[in-house]
Amino acid sequence: MLIVFKQFVNREKELQHLNSAYSSDRSEFIVVFGRKRIGKTELLRQFIKEKNAVYFLADERGDAANLSEFRTLVADGTGNEILGQSTLDWLDTLKAAAKTEERLVIVIDEYPFLINGNKAIPSIFQKAWDLYLSDSNVMLVLCGSSISMMERHVLGSKSPLYGRRTGQIKVEPLMFKHTGAFFPDFGIEELVKIYAITDGIPYYLKEAKHRIQKISQLEMLYSTESLLLEEAEVLLTYEFREPAKYFSILRAISFGNTKFGDIVNYTGFSSSIVSQYLSNLSVLNIVEARYPVTEKTPRSRNARYYITDNYFTFWFRFVYPNKSLIYGDVKIPKFNPDFNRYVGMVFEKIAAEILWTARPVEFTKIGRWWHKEEEIDLVALNEASKEVLFIECKWKTLSMVESMRNLEKLKKKADFVKWNKGDRSEYYGIVAKKVEGKDTLRRKGFVVFDLDDL
Numbered sequence: 001m002l003i004v005f006k007q008f009v010n011r012e013k014e015l016q017h018l019n020s021a022y023s024s025d026r027s028e029f030i031v032v033f034g035r036k037r038i039g040k041t042e043l044l045r046q047f048i049k050e051k052n053a054v055y056f057l058a059d060e061r062g063d064a065a066n067l068s069e070f071r072t073l074v075a076d077g078t079g080n081e082i083l084g085q086s087t088l089d090w091l092d093t094l095k096a097a098a099k100t101e102e103r104l105v106i107v108i109d110e111y112p113f114l115i116n117g118n119k120a121i122p123s124i125f126q127k128a129w130d131l132y133l134s135d136s137n138v139m140l141v142l143c144g145s146s147i148s149m150m151e152r153h154v155l156g157s158k159s160p161l162y163g164r165r166t167g168q169i170k171v172e173p174l175m176f177k178h179t180g181a182f183f184p185d186f187g188i189e190e191l192v193k194i195y196a197i198t199d200g201i202p203y204y205l206k207e208a209k210h211r212i213q214k215i216s217q218l219e220m221l222y223s224t225e226s227l228l229l230e231e232a233e234v235l236l237t238y239e240f241r242e243p244a245k246y247f248s249i250l251r252a253i254s255f256g257n258t259k260f261g262d263i264v265n266y267t268g269f270s271s272s273i274v275s276q277y278l279s280n281l282s283v284l285n286i287v288e289a290r291y292p293v294t295e296k297t298p299r300s301r302n303a304r305y306y307i308t309d310n311y312f313t314f315w316f317r318f319v320y321p322n323k324s325l326i327y328g329d330v331k332i333p334k335f336n337p338d339f340n341r342y343v344g345m346v347f348e349k350i351a352a353e354i355l356w357t358a359r360p361v362e363f364t365k366i367g368r369w370w371h372k373e374e375e376i377d378l379v380a381l382n383e384a385s386k387e388v389l390f391i392e393c394k395w396k397t398l399s400m401v402e403s404m405r406n407l408e409k410l411k412k413k414a415d416f417v418k419w420n421k422g423d424r425s426e427y428y429g430i431v432a433k434k435v436e437g438k439d440t441l442r443r444k445g446f447v448v449f450d451l452d453d454l
Contacts, residue, residue, distance in 0.1 A: 010178050011043050014169050018047045018141075021167055022105065027136050029129060029164055032143040033150040034171035035285070035309075036235055037203035040143050043171060044107050053077065053105035054097075063117035067093070070108075077104060090124045098132035107141045112149035122153045126160035134164075147284045148239055173309060174200030176350045177357070177454070182209050188451045189433065190215040196339075196346040197221055197228070199310035204228060219335075222319050224327060232315040239284055245269065247320065249277050250307060253287065254316035258304040278305060286312065293367030293379050294419035304370075310346055317342060344395035348377050351393045351431035354454070355380060360447045361389045361427055374416045378431075381419065389427040389447060390414045397434035403441055403448075406430060 021028040034040055041057075048055055054077035056070045067090060074097050075084030083096050097106060108114070114121045125142075133140055144150040153159050155168070179191045179198075182205045186194070193215060198204035207227055211220040221228050236243045236250075245267075252266035264274050281287035288308050291298040307313040318339070322332045352366050355378070363380035370376070378391035392410045410428055429447025438448040 010174055010181075011039070011046070011171075014043055014171065015047060017167065017169055018043075022047075022051065022103065022139055026166075027134050028139040028166045029133070030139070030141045031150070031154050031165045031168040032141060032171065033147065033155070033168070034145070035147065035201075036145040036238070037201050037231075038145075038171045038173065039202040040145070040171050041109055042202070044109065044141065044143060048105055048107060051105055052102050053107065055107045055109070057109045058111060058113040060113055060116065063114075066114055066117060074106070077106075090118075090121070091128055094125070094128035095132045098128075098136035098138055100137055103137050103139065105139045105141065107143065109143045111142045111144045112146045112153070115149065115153055122160045126164065129161070129164050146239065151283065172200075174202060174205075176200065176353050179205065182206065186215065188454050192347065192350060192451070193218065193339075193343060194221075195350070196310050196343045197314045201309065201311060204231075204311055219331070222315075222326065224329075228311070228315070229319060229323075229326065232312055232319070236286075239286075240280075245273065245277055246281065247316070249274065249281070250287070250312065251316045251320060253305055253307055254313045258306060260300075260303065260305070263305065290367065292369045292371065293365055294369055294381065294417060302370075304368075310349075314342070340395070344393075347395045347431075347433075348393045351391065351449075352378055354431060354449050355389075355391065358449065358453075360429070361387050363387065363389060369417060371416055374413050376410070376413050376417070379417065386420045386424045387427070388417070388419065388424050389429060390417075391429050391431055391447070394430065394432040396432060398430065398432050398436065400437035400440065403430055403432075403435055403437070407441075407446060 018030065021030055032040055032044065045055065054073045056073050058066050071086070071088060071093050072084050074093055075081060078097060078100050080096060083093070088096065097104065129140070142154060144154070154161050154165070156162060176191075176195050178200060179195050180186070183191060183194065194205075194208055198208050198221075208221055211226055212218060220226060223229065236246060240246055248267045248269070249263060252263045255266070257263050257266045260274065263278075264271055267274065278287060278289075282289060285308055287305055289303040289305055291302050295302060307316070318332060318335065319326065325332060348368075355366060361380060361382070362385065363382045364384070366378055366380040368375065368377065369379040376390055377393040380389040380391065381387065390410050390413075392406050394406065398406070407428055407430065414426065414428070427447055429449075430441075431449045433451055435441065435448050435450045438450060441448045
């Protein structure tokens with residue numbers, strides 16, 4: 001079968017992990033998971049290229065149809081023609097695959113669909129692994145997009161398969177620096193705006209590449225022709241049977257209500273409901289609780305809640321409240337100024353990536369800091385050397401005077417940070433869209449980056 005490999009960006013680390021397992025002298029059981037559209041299937045297809053492999057994409061046709069197709073694919077992969085004509089069950093089919101002498105990769109993509117069709121699948125695969133596959137020349141890869149199903153039926157301690165896997169890969173979004181691979185003709189500021197909508201989700205980046213030829217066509221990304229208009233709703237409905245309350249909580253967070261009490265007030269839900277739903281969203285890695293970066297022991301009262309990817313944040317802030325306007329072909333009111341403010345929030349995420357890459361100070365942690373009414377955009381610190389870097393992020397062009405004014409304010413706010421106070425080396429800096437006179441500021445000892453440095 002001819003497989004056409006599409007544009008494939010980065011993923012060197014994941015491929016190295018998979019190839020290392022493939023080259024080992026033992027059987028391997030690898031779990032690959034991550035949200036839909038993240039690029040898991042392309043990763044696995046790239047991995048099995050030119051290898052002796054069985055790639056099976058499960059679907060919702062039911063257990064009998066899935067088993068029949070899988071059995072046929074295993075027959076082709078092992079050269080066992082009799083197996084393809086048989087009526088063996090799952091266990092015996094996997095037993096037959098385990099007899100291979102040549103290294104064989106078995107990839108089962110969208111594994112949760114098998115469980116939907118047959119609740120005994122986790123126990124069957126556990127038995128197959130324990131009795132046959134664990135002492136074979138097979139590399140088994142189970143992949144899934146439903147985080148809740150993968151947690152419950154593969155990764156969780158109550159799963160029959162718990163403790164069997166020899167490795168796991170959580171496929172994460174691409175970094176901002178990879179956005180340019182999809183838009184080689186776009187300027188860096190234009191890439192920031194696209195990243196603010198698509199995050200590093202390869203499927204969304206490809207959709208954006210298809211939809212827009214220049215940044216003035218940005219509205220095409222959430223038009224009625226674009227898959228991004230309904231995608232968030234589809235994904236959440238995939239995970240939750242009754243998503244309405246989740247939608248309200250996610251909308252609250254997207255508008256900057258990141259404190260627990262603010263979410264309660266915005267939604268009108270009880271504290272217990274908000275707590276439970278935030279917990280569910282955290283398990284699925286849709287929302288994460290963050291704490292001041294200097295806090296060694298996170299305290300719940302200091303938590304702030306953020307949506308983990310830009311697409312969801314953008315969708316709940318701009319698309320969800322305006323769907324009727326979009327379907328009516330009416331422009332979102334005040335979109336440009338509101339979007340520019342939103343990009344300013346996203347820019348902090350990009351600034352953190354810039355600092356991780358540039359390493360102006362050898363820090364081990366980076367994140368926001370807050371205490372009462374005081375906040376600092378980014379604080380990078382090193383527990384061993386007691387070095388700390390305070391950063392102000394500005395999605396604007398700064399003159400020399402404005403930069404110095406911001407740095408003076410930053411120094412005053414830094415005085416509220418108690419971390420190793422009196423026994424630390426302090427550095428201060430700015431990351432902005434454009435910084436005039438940045439070389440002069442650098443000579444003064446400040447850490448300064450702008451988009452030109454990218």
